[in-house]
Structures are given as C-alpha cells and as structure tokens.
Amino acid sequence: MTTSDLFEGQTGLWEIVIGVEVHAQVISQAKLFSSAPTAFGAAPNTQVSCVDAGFPGMLPTLNGFCVEQAVKTGLGLNAQIHLRSQFDRKNYFYADLPNGYQISQLYHPIVGTGYVDIDKADGTAKRIGVTRLHLEQDAGKSIHDQSPTKSFIDLNRAGVALMEIVSEPDMRSAEEVMAYIRKLRTILRYLETCDGNMEEGSMRADVNVSVRRPGEALGTRAEIKNVNSVRYIGQAIAYEVDRQVTLIENGQKVVQETRLFDAQKGETRSMRGKEDAHDYRYFPDPDLPPLVIGQDLVERIRSQMPELPDAKKKRLIHDLSLAPYDADVIVAERETADFFEETLTCLKAFQENKAENEKAAAAKLAANWLTGDFFAALNRSGLSIIQSPISAAHLAELVDLILTNVISGRIAKDVFLEMWDSTHPPTRIVETKGLQQITDTGALEASINQILAQNADKVAEYRSGKDKLFGFFVGQVMKATGGKANPAALNELLLKKLN
Ligand code: ADP
Ligand code: MG
Numbered sequence: 001m002t003t004s005d006l007f008e009g010q011t012g013l014w015e016i017v018i019g020v021e022v023h024a025q026v027i028s029q030a031k032l033f034s035s036a037p038t039a040f041g042a043a044p045n046t047q048v049s050c051v052d053a054g055f056p057g058m059l060p061t062l063n064g065f066c067v068e069q070a071v072k073t074g075l076g077l078n079a080q081i082h083l084r085s086q087f088d089r090k091n092y093f094y095a096d097l098p099n100g101y102q103i104s105q106l107y108h109p110i111v112g113t114g115y116v117d118i119d120k121a122d123g124t125a126k127r128i129g130v131t132r133l134h135l136e137q138d139a140g141k142s143i144h145d146q147s148p149t150k151s152f153i154d155l156n157r158a159g160v161a162l163m164e165i166v167s168e169p170d171m172r173s174a175e176e177v178m179a180y181i182r183k184l185r186t187i188l189r190y191l192e193t194c195d196g197n198m199e200e201g202s203m204r205a206d207v208n209v210s211v212r213r214p215g216e217a218l219g220t221r222a223e224i225k226n227v228n229s230v231r232y233i234g235q236a237i238a239y240e241v242d243r244q245v246t247l248i249e250n251g252q253k254v255v256q257e258t259r260l261f262d263a264q265k266g267e268t269r270s271m272r273g274k275e276d277a278h279d280y281r282y283f284p285d286p287d288l289p290p291l292v293i294g295q296d297l298v299e300r301i302r303s304q305m306p307e308l309p310d311a312k313k314k315r316l317i318h319d320l321s322l323a324p325y326d327a328d329v330i331v332a333e334r335e336t337a338d339f340f341e342e343t344l345t346c347l348k349a350f351q352e353n354k355a356e357n358e359k360a361a362a363a364k365l366a367a368n369w370l371t372g373d374f375f376a377a378l379n380r381s382g383l384s385i386i387q388s389p390i391s392a393a394h395l396a397e398l399v400d401l402i403l404t405n406v407i408s409g410r411i412a413k414d415v416f417l418e419m420w421d422s423t424h425p426p427t428r429i430v431e432t433k434g435l436q437q438i439t440d441t442g443a444l445e446a447s448i449n450q451i452l453a454q455n456a457d458k459v460a461e462y463r464s465g466k467d468k469l470f471g472f473f474v475g476q477v478m479k480a481t482g483g484k485a486n487p488a489a490l491n492e493l494l495l496k497k498l499n
Pocket of ligand 2: 021206223
C-alpha cells in the first residue's frame with residue numbers, strides 16, 4: 001500500500017477499508033420467476049405478470065437462462081460454482097414489494113469465492129476478493145414526484161433478475177473502488193450477462209466504508225446505498241471517510257447504519273439503522289425446491305466463455321508487443337477490442353506470412369490510429385464505435401497505405417477526415433485526389449532544385465554553417481509538393497544537394 005492511500009486526520013494516519021456490494025441486472029428477456037418481459041423504458045405496469053404482482057396462489061417458475069447467466073458470471077469472476085443452492089424469502093414490507101418478501105439466496109448462494117484483478121494507476125495490479133454472487137429478484141419502483149398528494153407504483157422492475165456480487169473488504173481507496181467497479185462492468189459486458197448501464201440502474205453499488213489505524217482490526221462500517229455513477233462513488237467515499245475520522249477523533253463512535261448519498265449536496269445522510277439477517281426472518285422459500293445444477297452444465301458454459309479482458313490484454317502485449325497502456329484502452333470495452341481485432345484481421349501484415357516484427361509494427365500503428373485520431377473523431381461526433389462511419393476494413397486499408405509508404409502519416413490525417421465524412425475507402429480518396437507520396441527521385445529532385453534556386457541567399461547561409469536552415473528547405477519542398485514528398489527520400493536528396 002502506498003502512503004497516499006492513507007487518510008491524514010488530526011491525530012495521525014487512518015487506513016480506509018471498503019467492501020462493495022454490486023447489484024447487476026441480468027441480461028434476460030424474461031424475469032427471474034415469471035415470463036414477463038424486462039425491456040427498459042416501457043410504460044409503467046405494462047410488463048407485470050400475476051406472479052410479479054403477488055396475486056394469491058401464483059407460483060414462481062425459475063428462469064433457467066438466468067441461472068446460466070449467473071454461472072457464466074461466476075466463471076468470469078474465477079469463482080467456485082455451487083451445484084446446489086437455495087432460494088430464501090427475505091421478508092419486509094414495502095409498497096413496491098407486493099409479496100411482502102424478496103426471493104434471494106442468503107445461506108446457499110449459487111456462486112462462492114472468486115476474485116477480480118484491478119489495474120492501478122501506477123500500472124500494477126491488485127487482486128480484490130469476491131465473497132459470493134447470488135441471484136435475487138428486484139423490487140418495483142415507487143414514484144413520489146408526479147403528484148403533490150399521491151405516490152405511484154410501477155411494477156415493471158418487480159421480479160427482474162439481479163446478481164448481487166459481494167466483495168471482500170479489500171479496497172483501500174476510492175480509486176481502487178472505481179477501478180473495481182469499472183473492471184467488473186467490463187467483465188460483465190464481455191460476458192453479456194449485464195449491460196453495466198449505471199444511468200439506467202442496471203448496475204448499482206452499495207459501498208461499505210470504515211476506517212482504522214493501520215494494522216488494527218476492522219472498524220465499524222457504514223453502508224452507502226445505491227450510488228449510481230463511478231464519479232459519485234468517489235465523492236461519497238471521500239465524504240464518508242472524513243465524517244468517520246472526525247467522529248472518532250472527537251471521541252465519538254461510528255454506528256453501523258445504512259446511509260444514502262445526496263449527489264446535489266455531495267454528502268451522505270443516515271437512512272436507517274443497520275438491519276441484521278434475523279430482522280428479515282429469512283427462511284427457505286417453500287415454493288422453490290433447492291436449485292441443483294449438473295457439472296456438465298458448468299462445463300458447457302465454461303467451454304463457451306469469451307476471452308476476457310485480462311487474458312486479451314496479456315495476449316495483445318505478449319503477441320503483438322502493444323504498450324500496456326494501449327492494451328488497457330483497447331480491452332476496456334468489448335466493442336473496441338472487437339473493432340481492433342477486426343482491423344488486424346484485415347491488415348495485410350496479418351494475412352501473409354509476415355515476420356513478427358512487421359506484424360508488431362502494423363499492430364502498433366493500428367492501435368495508435370484507433371486510440372488517437374479515431375477516438376478523437378468519435379468523441380467529437382458523440383458516436384460509439386459501433387456507429388462509426390469508418391469500418392475496421394477501411395481503417396486497416398489506411399494503415400496499409402501508410403505502412404507501404406503510399407501516403408505519409410501527415411497526409412493520412414487528411415484522408416482520415418475525408419473518410420469520416422464521406423465513408424469512402426481511403427484508396428479511392430488517395431487516388432481521386434492524387435495524394436500518393438512522391439518517392440520518385442526525379443520528381444523530388446526537380447522540386448528541390450527549384451526551391452534551392454529561388455533561395456540562393458539561404459543556401460549560401462546554410463553552407464557557411466547555419467544548419468538550422470535545413471528545416472526551412474524541407475518545409476519549402478513540402479509546401480511545393482502539397483505535403484506529398486516522402487520525408488525520408490526528401491531528407492536524403494536534400495542533404496546530398498546541399499553538401
Ligand atoms: P449486508 O447485506 O448486511 O450489508 P453483506 O455480507 O452482503 O452484508 O455485505 C457486507 C459488505 O461489507 C461486504 O462487501 C464486505 O466486504 C463489506 N464489509 C464488511 N465489513 C466491513 C468493514 N469493517 N469495513 C468496510 N467494509 C466492510
Ligand atoms: Mg448490504
């Protein structure tokens with residue numbers, strides 16, 4: 001741990017301890033125990049079955065696809081899969097919970113211990129333990145801001161499948177928590193088990209924070225509920241750490257409680273005292289037998305797992321010699337990684353029997369274009385990579401044109417902008433506009449002769465020792481050729497002429 005992770009109070013340094021519970025909405029067309037649809041944004045109460053509405057006599061039917069999604073996620077978190085798990089009733093009253101209980105898995109979750117490796121800002125990795133992952137249903141939504149006198153209930157979300165992913169208290173700073181949430185979201189998106197969309201609420205985090213003197217036993221935690229953006233998580237933790245340290249340093253105690261984060265004020269406020277398992281009178285749901293899955297199901301899902309970001313990153317660094325930073329940027333979103341790999345597939349260097357160093361050079365150039373000009377253009381136009389007007393094949397074509405010296409990197413930038421606007425292939429743009437580099441010595445020589453003749457005085461100065469003028473001549477020839485002179489050829493010829 002670096003000292004910067006410690007919090008400096010009035011009476012010395014404090015260690016920050018954080019564990020996170022993430023609720024991730026399972027990607028599934030139907031709910032966990034009913035066939036009602038789950039699409040986001042539907043009109044209120046249009047996606048509700050009698051099971052979700054808690055009608056008497058209705059029985060839950062477990063959605064097998066959601067179970068597979070949980071297993072897949074467990075494997076993605078390097079976790080133990082429990083072949084036998086159990087659904088419990090967690091009893092409490094709330095207006096948007098028509099059954100009076102939530103079906104969850106307290107005692108026997110479907111997934112046990114695993115881990116997530118996070119990438120720290122200094123380039124090192126840190127392993128964060130995962131305690132468990134269990135399946136449970138979401139509640140409905142109470143709406144209080146539509147009328148001054150009434151509250152409304154929307155049950156569309158009631159019964160939607162959630163995976164609750166509980167971490168060990170292994171994080172030591174807000175940065176680590178943000179890195180954990182980001183990494184988890186990336187993994188879920190690669191797996192296609194949760195879309196990770198925090199704004200739409202399909203991924204929500206409860207952040208448990210405590211402080212202690214370095215090396216001492218764990219302090220009392222406060223749980224901050226439903227923080228719904230990575231940025232707010234940082235703010236909520238900063239506020240909470242300051243609050244707890246101030247309390248303890250003033251001789252008071254932190255009480256275990258549930259707090260909520262007010263994004264407008266940037267502070268956390270007490271919501272309720274911490275409830276314990278016995279407050280909920282958990283008991284096995286009598287309508288649902290224990291969930292027993294076979295090892296063959298687990299193995300089938302394992303065999304269909306996509307390559308995950310950590311493995312992909314390692315491969316890009318190891319096989320293609322990409323810089324770790326570039327690899328991080330490329331694997332952060334599955335769509336970006338797919339686009340990059342498709343670009344490589346289209347690159348000539350990857351089709352023929354090319355030497356490893358040639359492949360590496362091509363991959364490096366493709367990575368630079370993707371994370372540089374390409375990302376900048378996406379940002380400017382507010383598009384995501386799947387909406388890009390430039391296809392992977394066209395980007396590969398552009399990179400090929402540079403690699404084979406048909407155009408210079410400088411001209412390629414103009415071609416790129418033209419590709420963006422016209423969606424034309426780069427080869428066509430280069431041909432119609434005559435943008436090919438001039439590598440032909442005869443043509444270059446003619447242009448150089450002309451420039452030197454026009455600037456006889458400067459040539460004399462150069463020859464009497466004013467070396468800096470070399471750049472001036474390069475610039476003049478570039479200007480005369482519309483930037484198309486091949487830089488290497490130009491330098492060589494110009495040197496020969498001047499000396
Ligand atoms: P509950 O549902 O009661 O909050 P869970 O076991 O589901 O209990 O989650 C507890 C979370 O709190 C875990 O993420 C765990 O790592 C974290 N945690 C436990 N003790 C501490 C502590 N002293 N400081 C910070 N986090 C803690
Ligand atoms: Mg909790």
